[in-house]
Amino acid sequence: MNHWLIAPILIPLIGGFLQVFMGYAPLRLRRTLGLITTGLLLASTIILLMMAADGSYRVYAFGNWAPPFGIVMVLDRLAALMLFMTALLGLFSHLYSMGRTDVDSRQFHALFLFQLMGLNIAFLTGDLFNLFVAFEVLLIASYGLLLHGDGKQRTIPGLHYVVLNLIGSAMFLVAVGMIYSVTGTLNMADLAVTIPTLAADKLPLVEAGGMILLVVFALKAALIPLTFWLPKAYAAATAPVAALFAVMTKVGVYAIIRVYTLIFGENAGALAHLGMDWIFPLALLTIVLGMIGMIGSAGLRTLVAWQVVVSVGTILAAFSLLNEAGLSAALFYLVHTTWVAAGLFLVVDMIAAQRGSATDKIVTAPRMPNRTFISVMFMLGAVSATGLPPLSGFFAKLLIMNAATPGVAMAALWAVILLSGFISLVAYSRAGSIVFWRNVEGHINNPEKLTFPHTVGAGALIAMSIAIVVAAGPLSDYTDATAEQLRDASAYTSILDARMVGEDES
Template sequence: MTHWLIAPILIPLLGGILQVFMGYAPISLRRTLAITCTVLMLAATIVLLILASDGSYRVYAFGNWQPPFGIVLVLDRLAALMLVLTSALGLFCHIYASGGADEGNRQFHALFMFQLMGLNMAFMTGDLFNLFVAFEVLLIASYGLLMHGGGTARTVPGLHYVTLNLVGSSLFLIAVGMIYSVTGTLNMADLAVKIPQISGKNLNLVKAGGMMLLVVFSLKAAVLPLCFWLPKAYARATAPVAALFAVMTKVGIYAIIRIYPLIFGEGAGELANLGMDWLFPLALITLSMGVIGALGAKNLKTLVAWQVIISVGTLLAPVALGSVAGLSAALFYLVSTTWTVAALFLVSELVASQRGAAADTIVIAPRMHHRTFLSVLFFIGAVSAAGLPPLSGFFGKLLILQSVAPGAEMAWLWGVVLVGGFLTLIAYSRAGSMVFWWNVDGHLETPEPMNNRVAVSTGMLTCLTILIVFLAGPLSDFTRATAEQVYDNQGYIHILETPMHTPENASPGEVN
């Protein structure tokens, strides 16, 4: 049992607790502590990624209580990928926030650290109830972050966000209770063993619980018709918060990927592929709705918020088809779109700070300061988001298109993705040309000087899109191996059979 597994949770937990008691400390000290904790967390997750790359499952049992009775953390390739993705995003968002966005709230960094802790806990837990706990931790922190900066403009979207997530949490608890009443367990590996044995009246109860969980995860992922809360909430949040929230919808997608192939997969008997027939068309409709919203966006942050919904539909469509190739392509695209969308949120805020009263509104205005630098960053993000070569978004969408077998699903997926990509390109072209290219004569009130921290963090996060291109081969190999591991249910179920003190030099497929 390796203690490295608790590092992604323990580091932000301790950092958040220290921040709570340092609310009146100099802001420079709070920023230094926050960035230090995030750097340590990124280093720990990279170590876990290296450990997980051998194909083993590693389990940490709190109090040494063995599954399915104890609280366990499970590390595999999927969890490690999501941890590194989140940690890298969190680091650049934290650096950006230290440029001034964290002012006005003494507990901003505490909330930020607790948000990261909740995200990491969700990616590593091996228990449905602890997944609910992780959701609540990250959601409670997100409520405070969403309202950071004050202003009535954030009150109504924040209220919608809180209300819908409270409803989702209630449904989550009810669904978990229904499943537990039949199976007597909430450990994911144990559920994968017991659910195929269920029959009779209990079958309908578990089916109802499974469908309710799918609704909850769809709400977290912002799947139509549960997506209309997202554009206003994300567009009104401060830039580093909106950028961090780019990974929030991926938590819902992760939960679907983690739970449904394992618990309701091919070996689940009458409950096999539960809800997937509904998920595929809903994903395509969600993608289409996101494109329509992007075409009608009035400012850059709203445009990027609708891009989040576009990415959700693009991700879930191949996942719903239930193939290794589809999941591998979706995971590749997930890494690309998360960092790309987050970078675009930061770029949009920088544009707003340099255009005076015009802010990030998609209108013709006097020429902004630092136009060349900002236009290049926006261009890179827009090209990747629209799925054009040679950036990572193109490779992600290409892999998704190649992953589907010939048939009706292929026709629908290709049609919606290609047409949606073309219309998304139009939306970004319109926004970019009006904001950066077309200018009117006039005087622009002098903007605040661009802080080096916000400029560097935005540029580095944008460059991750380019880095993915150079690492496309290794990343594609890793996502392929990850997809194969996800669909190998027996490897995950083997957690139940292996004590936690198994030597760490176990061969791939075994448990550490």
């Protein structure tokens, strides 16, 4: 077996355990260990990304139990892309936390690394029950991270977040129990083979389980009507936590893409494309709701949180077109929006730290120090998020619109995406003009100075909008190949061949 497959799990696991036992060690030592861990994690995901680029499926079977028995990790292009995207986001968010956020709790670095571990398990697992386990690992860590700090502003949104996710976890267990009771397996490849062969009298229970799973994943992704927990929770979180949470909704999106192209994809017989006729209209409504939220935002953090909602709707609208071009465009947009939204959360925190009592509120205040540098970063992030040329958002949205085939769906998609870009532009322009240019007389007491970790952490993620443009060709080729691989469920189910266990390549 290729042991590189478990590196994204073992690295943050070991680093997190070391952080737990080093709670009273000097803060500088804990920070150094944290950065080394996230740096090694990024390096391991780059190796996996290069390995997956050849289109092969690689399997790691714990205890050498061949699929569908035991716990298996599966690496393909989609998993490698999600791992790399998360590791890069984790490195710069972790760097940004140093100097202010990590001072408040001895266990911040441990929770941060355990969250990365849970995310990586979710992307690698080839089993529905282990996907549930991954959700629980990352959610338990996220509870601690969301409540990191003090004050009522975090406690109430954090409580809502915890309760909703506990309900979602219970529904997840019910769904997998229903599916297992009929199929006798929860291995994704085995389910993809078994479900098309089920007798007609057994399909209703599997269909019900599949629809419950879709609701659970929609809750994780914040798809309407399961959206309203997100803006307050993300706006209340500390900046590096909110930045890392930019990928949390994408876990729900990933689960929808994985399960409803593989298990309930076009080869699933009577259950083909289960629930997908609901996704497209709900995705468009999610974009509309996000637009309304952006226009009505009273603070920059809330504005960016609603931008995350818009991005979820955009990704799922592209995915629900049910063609390779739409899936490829959705993945391209997913990478773009995750990094840019995370970068904007960090930039907004830099703004709040320099505006005194005005913090991130969209109100007039005395001129902040370092206004030019921060305003440029905010402008780049806003331009990319709204989809204006020449940054990555423009190319991502163009790919999505080009993926739609002529008809009513195409007209609706184009109208909503173009309108969302315009409304986002209005919202960001309004916020930027008030915060940066409509200054009043006065003095800001004790504004925080820009530090190296803050500048590099935020700047690097915002710069990803430029890097994606530079690498648009290779990235687009990769997402095209990923979409093609995802739609060929027979290739994934070949991991059931026991001969693959112990080999590096399929």
